[in-house]
Amino acid sequence: MKRWIAFWNIVAKDMRAYYLKPPNISWGLIFPLAWTGMLFIRTGSGLESILSVLPGVVCVSILFGTTSMLAVTVTFEKKNRAFERLLVAPVPLELLMLAKTGGAIAFGVANALVPIILASFLVDLSQLDAGVVVPAVLLIATASTFLGLFIAVAVSEVFEAQTFSNFFRFPMLFLCGLFFPIAKLPALLRPLSYALPLTYGADLLRGGIVGGNALPYALDFAALLAFCLTLFAASLWNVRRRWIA
Amino acid sequence: MNATACGAAPAIEVAGLRKSFGSVEAVSGLSFAVVRGEFFGFLGPNGAGKTTTINMLIGLARPDAGTIRVGGIDCTRNPKAAQSLIGVVPDESNLYPELTGFDNLSFCAALYGLPKAERTARARELLAAFGLEKAADRRFGGYSKGMRRKLAIAAGVIHRPEMLFLDEPTTGIDVASARQIRQFLSDIHRAGTTVFLTTHYIEEAERLCGRIAFIVSGRIVREDTVARLLDPVKGRHLVRIEWNNRAGEMCARLAAAFPELSFQPEGPGLVRVESGEPVRVGPLVRFLEEAGAEVAEARRLRPSLEDVFVQVTGLAAGALGREEEKGGHAA
Incomplete structure (x- = not known):
């Protein structure tokens, strides 16, 4: 019980101190809007093209929303030593890191809702398979957050976390089949696509929103889950190695 | 005085503790014990290994060799169990600048699992004890250095720990705040809390501690009660x-x-x-x-501990990096 009091208070503190601040709320709203608008104008087609870009926009919104926050909630707190206060509290490291990432996962899910809600006013989403989309959004948010965590605990400075994040994020825009089919990528790059978590998330969302997923759902879910576990375990290992050395 | 020799159960037992950073050995085979209810001082110059030692005791660093038992719990094997017994006041006031003083204390209490009503009552009680009631709803980022230090100490004791670890608690703060902090530390010690204090203020250690260990270059060069340490200079x-x-x-x-x-x-x-x-x-x-x-x-x-320190270590008193509090002397 005591551990869960600590857990919920860490999540609530991060939500209040970081995620619910006006700059982050506006980022969460404007970023998906800008992507939707940009791709809609670029395709030059009718409203039906919204459906084809929606899975990609949802993925990008989650990825950028979650990974950018970990640099603040983890790297910045480590830099100003506030994180030490958490490390000396009697909370298991696993639970502590889940609490530190819980807010980012929720923020990622909220970011995903923005383009989906907007799209619901413009196109018919009755074909959307909630049984696939809801767990997919949760898993994409978790995998992206843990990717952000992995980066945040591997560096010492906030700017390093931001730079390192971009090193992963921008290639993922092109390599994960968000807006360009993986089949159209050069053969040399395709194996790289399947080494990135968003490839499986985007495939799930495409299947759940418009149909036509390239891989079986079970494989997509299993791959995302494996990325989540691997990234989280690697992050814990890094915290123990670097911060409790 | 040996902890076990006085018959009381040791609160902290350290044996053969070693820690290196690259080729530099920061802590070289430390062994000591602190009795329950004792006010123990760890005195040494900057770079002597005080902070490295305290970090290993509180679970922020892993020793290369040796054992640490806090409250009878083996910290090297089960650091989280030991952490529920201790409070920590680091050398920097590392609270959250965007939270108010009250919210910071309430959050720190939650980390130790205190229910909401108890968190609120305890935070109010400590804010009052340090004269910070009027600043309770102000953001910590806007506090003065003395206020930050007081709030950091309040955060360290918010869960009523059995043992309190303090790393340089009065360094660089004003005289009035330092006096208030020392009075508070004396009070909680009288109430039964074991206190482990690292400092380079000799006068502070002499005034507060019952027993002191001098640490130089990662080794304890002398450890005894203040009264016995002062014997040679009487x-x-x-x-x-x-x-x-x-x-x-x-x-x-x-x-x-x-x-x-x-x-x-x-x-x-x-x-x-x-x-x-x-x-x-x-x-x-x-x-x-x-x-x-x-x-x-x-x-x-x-004649003071400073003279003892000079005699024992062969170092000049200035090696302790004596600093004066803002507006006056440490004492």
């Missing part, structure tokens, strides 16, 4: 004289004129006079003035 008579001339040259002349006294230059125009008999200040001042020195101050000193 009966010594000390005078410090300051004048506007070079100390070295004048020291030699003083030594020649007063062979029964010992003179130690402490800086430009500053000399420490020591004797087993009471020192008569008048002849010394007259001698200096007749030699052309303008005496600024001649002050009798009480």
Whole structure:
């Protein structure tokens, strides 16, 4: 019980101190809007093209929303030593890191809702398979957050976390089949696509929103889950190695 | 005094503790014990290994070798269990600048699993104890250094720990805040809390601690009760004289004129006079003035731990990196 009091208070503190601040709320709203608008104008087609870009926009919104926050909630707190206060509290490291990432996962899910809600006013989403989309959004948010965590605990400075994040994020825009089919990528790059978590998330969302997923759902879910576990375990290992050395 | 020798159960037991950073050995085989309810001081110059030791005791660093038991719990194997018994006040006030003073305390209490009603009551109680009630709803980022330190100490004791670890709690803060902090620490010690204090303020350690260990270059060079540490300097008579001339040259002349006294230059125009008999200040001042020195101050000193530290370690007192609090002396 005591551990869960600590857990919920860490999540609530991060939500209040970081995620619910006006700059982050506006980022969460404007970023998906800008992507939707940009791709809609670029395709030059009718409203039906919204459906084809929606899975990609949802993925990008989650990825950028979650990974950018970990640099603040983890790297910045480590830099100003506030994180030490958490490390000396009697909370298991696993639970502590889940609490530190819980807010980012929720923020990622909220970011995903923005383009989906907007799209619901413009196109018919009755074909959307909630049984696939809801767990997919949760898993994409978790995998992206843990990717952000992995980066945040591997560096010492906030700017390093931001730079390192971009090193992963921008290639993922092109390599994960968000807006360009993986089949159209050069053969040399395709194996790289399947080494990135968003490839499986985007495939799930495409299947759940418009149909036509390239891989079986079970494989997509299993791959995302494996990325989540691997990234989280690697992050814990890094915290123990670097911060409790 | 050995912890087990006094019959009380040790709160902290350390044996053969070692820690290196690359080729530098920061802690070299430390062994000591702190009795329950004791106020234990860990005194040494900057870089002696104090913070590394405290970090290993609180679970922020892993020893290369040795064992640590806190409250009977093996910290190297089960650090989280031991952490529920301890409170920590690090050398920096590392609370959350965007939260208010009250919210910071409430959050720290939640980390130890205190229910909401208890968190609120305890936060209000500690804010009042440190005179911070009016700043309770102000953001921590806007606090003065003294206020930050007080709130950091309040955060360290919010869950009523059995043991409190403090790393340089009064460094660089104003006299009034430092006095308030020392009074608070004395009060919680009297109430039964075991306190482990690292400091380089000798006067602070002498005033607060029952037992002190001197640490130099990662090793404990002496460990005893304050009373026993002071034994060798009891009966010594000390005078410090300051004048506007070079100390070295004048020291030699003083030594020649007063062979029964010992003179130690402490800086430009500053000399420490020591004797087993009471020192008569008048002849010394007259001698200096007749030699052309303008005496600024001649002050009798009480033999202190500083003298013991110098005797034991062979280091100058300045090696402790003495700092003065804003607006006055550490004492």
